[in-house]
Amino acid sequence: MALVAMAALMAGAISWLAMGTMLSVMAAETFIVMAVGLLAVPRLQDIESLATMFMGFVSLTENVMVVAMAVWMATGSAMSLRTLIRWLQASGVRPVLAG
Structure with a gap:
């Protein structure tokens, strides 16, 4: 106070x-x-505890970034696959993946 x-x-x-x-x-x-x-x-x-806390924050953000990148890449791959299937269907080819 x-x-x-x-x-x-x-x-x-x-x-x-x-x-x-x-x-x-x-x-x-x-x-x-x-x-x-x-x-x-x-x-x-207490600089040591501050450094430890900061490094914990950095490792947490790195883990979050890895998960975010994986989700982004999976979403991009799924969207690319869906686009490929639609393009093949529009050209008259019925791919096996379309069911």
């Missing part, structure tokens, strides 16, 4: 110096940036 209050005071001071008023859109934007920055400081003190 103290970090949030400190971020609000710093954002108000920056806004007052830059714009002449403590309440402005710039103050709200600055508050968000300051709060996120100040809340990240304790996480950065």
Whole structure:
């Protein structure tokens, strides 16, 4: 709670110096940036757990990308096969796969 209050005071001071008023859109934007920055400081003190968490996120996204690529390729293959069957049927050839 103290970090949030400190971020609000710093954002108000920056806004007052830059714009002449403590309440402005710039103050709200600055508050968000300051709060996120100040809340990240304790996480950065334990850099090993942060690195482990980041590597877990990277491996998770890699797995999701592999599945997404497989689904995309399977969908593309099915659509290509369907197009080939339709083209062969339109040309008068009855392929075995069409049933």
